[in-house]
Amino acid sequence: MKSVVLITGASSGIGSSFARLYGKERDLYLLGRNTTALEKLKKEIEKENGHSVYIQSIDLTLSDAPARVYEAVQENGLFVRTLINNAGFGTYGDFADGKVEDYKKMIDLNDRALVELTYLFLKDMQKEKKGEILNVASIASFFPGPGMAVYYASKAFVLSFSRALHEEVRKQRITVSCLCPGPVSTNFAKTAGADQAKFFSSGLVHSPDQVALYGKYLLDHKRSYGVEGFLNKTGVFLGGLLPSPLDARILGFIQSLKK
Ligand SMILES: NC(=O)c1ccc[n+]([C@@H]2O[C@H](COP(=O)([O-])OP(=O)(O)OC[C@H]3O[C@@H](n4cnc5c(N)ncnc54)[C@H](OP(=O)(O)O)[C@@H]3O)[C@@H](O)[C@H]2O)c1
Numbered sequence: 001m002k003s004v005v006l007i008t009g010a011s012s013g014i015g016s017s018f019a020r021l022y023g024k025e026r027d028l029y030l031l032g033r034n035t036t037a038l039e040k041l042k043k044e045i046e047k048e049n050g051h052s053v054y055i056q057s058i059d060l061t062l063s064d065a066p067a068r069v070y071e072a073v074q075e076n077g078l079f080v081r082t083l084i085n086n087a088g089f090g091t092y093g094d095f096a097d098g099k100v101e102d103y104k105k106m107i108d109l110n111d112r113a114l115v116e117l118t119y120l121f122l123k124d125m126q127k128e129k130k131g132e133i134l135n136v137a138s139i140a141s142f143f144p145g146p147g148m149a150v151y152y153a154s155k156a157f158v159l160s161f162s163r164a165l166h167e168e169v170r171k172q173r174i175t176v177s178c179l180c181p182g183p184v185s186t187n188f189a190k191t192a193g194a195d196q197a198k199f200f201s202s203g204l205v206h207s208p209d210q211v212a213l214y215g216k217y218l219l220d221h222k223r224s225y226g227v228e229g230f231l232n233k234t235g236v237f238l239g240g241l242l243p244s245p246l247d248a249r250i251l252g253f254i255q256s257l258k259k
Contacts, residue, residue, distance in 0.1 A: 001079040002052075004029040006069075008060060008117065009087030011037035013186030014136065017212035018084050019045060019053075027052040029073060029080065031087070033059050054078070060087055061108040066116035073121075079128060080121045082219070085114040085158075086136040090151030092194035092255075103150045110154035115161065118176075122165075125174050132175040132219045135162045139182045139227060142236050146252030148192070159225060166224040177218040178225035181211045182232035198257040204231055 005022040009015035011032030019030055023045035032038050035057040042053040056072055058065050073080060088110045091102050118133055125131025138152075141159035145152025162178035169176060182204050183189070189200040206229055214228040227233045239247055 001077055002027060003079045003081040004052075004054065004073075005082040005084065006073070006080045006117075006121070007031065007084040007086060008113070010041065013188060014181070014184060014208040014211050014215075015084075015086040016041060017208040018086060018215065021209075021212050021216060022082070023049050023051055023053065025049075025051075026082070027054075029054045029056070029076075029078060031056050031058055031060070031069065033057055060113040061105045063108075066113055066120060069117065070120040079124060081125070081128075081131050083117060083121045083131075083133045084136070084215070085117060085134070087113070088136060088154075090140075090148050090154075090188070090192040090194070092148055092192045092197060094147065095149045098150075106150055107154055110151075111157050111161075114158060118165070122169070122174070126169075126172060130173050133162075133165075133177070134215050134219050135176070135178045136215070137162070137178050137180050137225075139180050139232050139236055141178075141180055143239055143251050144248040145255065146248055147255035148194075151192070163224050170222070175219055175222045177215075177223050179211070179215040179218055179228065180225060180232075180236075181214075181228045182206065182235070184208055184211050196258050197255060199255055204229070 004027045006029040007015050007018050008031045010019045010030035011034040019028055019041055030038055038055040042055050045053050054076060091098050114135060135158050137158040138155040140152040141155040159178050162176055166176040183200050185205050186208050189195045194200055211228050218226045227236050
């Protein structure tokens with residue numbers, strides 16, 4: 001069976017960087033809704049590196065999407081040795097001013113699809129006695145996030161879930177790592193409606209390539225989780241020392257700052 005790296009949210013941002021990085025040495029299975037972007041990336045990687053790139057356009061917020069992905073992977077006779085659960089989005093603004101439909105979709109993508117894809121592909125990794133799973137969370141995972149309350153909570157879930165799973169499977173030659181980036185220059189802020197927030201235009205913003213490289217480092221070194229970048233690490237450490245509810249108050253203030 002041919003082994004592949006499956007990457008969700010590969011059509012842009014950090015996911016595309018993961019695809020270009022892993023595409024140098026492995027075959028890929030890329031997911032996203034934007035078929036044109038996926039086809040373009042497939043062509044680029046196949047031409048440059050000669051590895052096979054499978055693509056599947058799918059909306060992962062749909063309840064049967066993870067099962068459909070799993071089925072398609074089986075039909076192609078592939079083994080997902082590396083799973084990168086990267087797809088995700090957030091919304092910016094006070095909770096009561098947002099749309100509940102957006103919150104449901106966010107939880108469906110950031111948490112439910114991630115859990116189900118992990119469940120389905122982990123079983124095969126256990127049978128093969130090898131595999132790795134990287135879940136993309138955020139520095140948001142460590143704090144309550146007034147102004148992006150559901151997003152922060154959805155990423156706290158990803159970190160907690162990943163750390164627990166890391167411990168459960170680490171003796172089975174399977175690594176589960178959780179990547180926690182700070183602000184990254186991708187479509188994320190625009191999609192969230194947060195492009196006016198100072199947070200996303202500060203010197204803290206890193207490139208998606210930098211973040212993907214660090215994600216691979218976490219898997220290669222079998223780390224349970226890691227915060228990308230020195231300043232982000234420092235922020236998470238210092239933030240953790242703040243008493244509640246001061247942490248939420250400061251986070252809320254930082255997020256409310258506009259350009
Ligand atoms: N950028 C940041 O500041 C930042 C910071 C910390 C963590 N993160 C996390 O990093 C991950 C990647 O985000 P990014 O920054 O690279 O943002 P991005 O450029 O907006 O990429 C998001 C990816 O998720 C996919 N996606 C969105 N909705 C989807 C859906 N319903 N079904 C399937 N795929 C969907 C998008 O593909 P399609 O549109 O083609 O579906 C796209 O490929 C996310 O989990 C995000 O929460 C980002």
